[in-house]
Amino acid sequence: MSRQTQAIIHADAILSNFKLLAELAPTSRSMAVVKADAYGHGAVNVSRILQHVSPRFAVAIIEEAIALREAGITAPIVVLEGAHQAKECAMAASHGCILVMHNQAQLEWMLACPEDRRPTIWLKADSGMHRLGFVLNTLPSIVKQYASLITQDTVLVTHLACADDTSNDFTQKQLSAFLQIATQLALPVSIANSPATIEWPQSRGDWNRLGIAVYGGQPNTANVALAPTMTLRSSIIALRDVPKGESVGYGQNWVAQKDSRIATVGIGYADGYPRHCPNGTPVAVNGERVGLAGRVSMDMITIDVTHISNVNIGDRVELWGENVPINEVAEAAGSIDYELLTRVSARVPRIVKYR
Numbered sequence: 001m002s003r004q005t006q007a008i009i010h011a012d013a014i015l016s017n018f019k020l021l022a023e024l025a026p027t028s029r030s031m032a033v034v035k036a037d038a039y040g041h042g043a044v045n046v047s048r049i050l051q052h053v054s055p056r057f058a059v060a061i062i063e064e065a066i067a068l069r070e071a072g073i074t075a076p077i078v079v080l081e082g083a084h085q086a087k088e089c090a091m092a093a094s095h096g097c098i099l100v101m102h103n104q105a106q107l108e109w110m111l112a113c114p115e116d117r118r119p120t121i122w123l124k125a126d127s128g129m130h131r132l133g134f135v136l137n138t139l140p141s142i143v144k145q146y147a148s149l150i151t152q153d154t155v156l157v158t159h160l161a162c163a164d165d166t167s168n169d170f171t172q173k174q175l176s177a178f179l180q181i182a183t184q185l186a187l188p189v190s191i192a193n194s195p196a197t198i199e200w201p202q203s204r205g206d207w208n209r210l211g212i213a214v215y216g217g218q219p220n221t222a223n224v225a226l227a228p229t230m231t232l233r234s235s236i237i238a239l240r241d242v243p244k245g246e247s248v249g250y251g252q253n254w255v256a257q258k259d260s261r262i263a264t265v266g267i268g269y270a271d272g273y274p275r276h277c278p279n280g281t282p283v284a285v286n287g288e289r290v291g292l293a294g295r296v297s298m299d300m301i302t303i304d305v306t307h308i309s310n311v312n313i314g315d316r317v318e319l320w321g322e323n324v325p326i327n328e329v330a331e332a333a334g335s336i337d338y339e340l341l342t343r344v345s346a347r348v349p350r351i352v353k354y355r
């Protein structure tokens with residue numbers, strides 16, 4: 001391996017974040033959400049790191065669950081989008097997966113599946129997000145009609161649209177409407193994602209589904225000491241002096257206001273560094289913060305290192321991590337940490353550090 005562009009995955013941070021969140025909600029059980037390759041960290045990496053503390057894992061689609069099985073992960077895996085085709089019902093059962101049923105077609109596929117090859121199902125309720133799930137007031141009749149599919153392991157699931165915004169009372173509306181039906185049906189519940197687990201204690205149900213917070217992300221208003229779990233780093237591959245008035249990069253997007261020193265770094269949008277990051281977006285060189293200078297290219301970025309001394313080819317550059325909070329980069333790019341993490345591309349090796 002020659003190029004020094006890597007995503008360092010901090011195993012201790014992932015583990016301590018999960019434990020901290022689980023302790024926040026001692027009356028719930030917590031499962032780690034490892035969909036989208038564990039938010040870019042490597043689903044197998046993260047599932048191995050958490051296998052002794054997360055009694056279930058959650059993924060979006062069954063292919064993600066099967067990949068974990070093939071890597072030797074044994075905990076039951078909740079497939080949040082359920083089956084996309086009838087054959088996935090039997091596949092789910094043989095791989096120890098739980099399918100979240102969100103529409104009637106999926107329930108019919110289950111009925112058509114031989115009884116001894118049916119997986120555990122969870123039921124998804126639409127409490128106001130209007131993306132997936134059964135309309136709340138239809139649930140009693142659905143549960144009655146498909147009673148043969150419901151077991152003691154069946155959980156009633158819903159998802160909150162605004163849990164990261166403590167000033168929005170829509171969350172309370174969703175909770176009240178959902179809990180009324182859940183009480184009536186006497187089923188265990190799973191409501192909270194990360195921001196809900198942190199900010200809305202009433203949403204902590206039988207199972208909390210922890211995604212972004214395991215990876216260090218939390219609502220702006222929250223005050224939980226979560227650690228960054230990924231350091232995206234690269235190195236300086238070229239250095240040059242750029243005289244006042246000269247431009248750098250595509251479209252002459254940055255112009256030197258004075259004689260400047262520009263470093264070229266071996267990472268670009270093909271690695272998942274956001275192309276929309278403007279001039280001045282923070283990066284750290286040898287731990288010191290400097291700014292982007294010029295448009296992000298496919299394989300490289302250029303940064304202004306005029307103000308720091310002793311910069312050399314080969315020096316380490318942090319794109320996000322301990323010195324540059326990922327949220328600052330996300331904000332500069334008009335995006336969110338979820339997107340930045342999941343877009344780190346396959347070209348970037350994930351290196352798990354156990355400290």
Ligand SMILES: *Cc1c(COP(=O)(O)O)cnc(C)c1O
Nearest residue numbers: 033080159193194209210211212
């Ligand atoms: C992705 C997802 C989660 C995890 O959300 P975070 O905000 O990352 O904690 C929980 N529930 C469902 C249904 C999801 O799709």
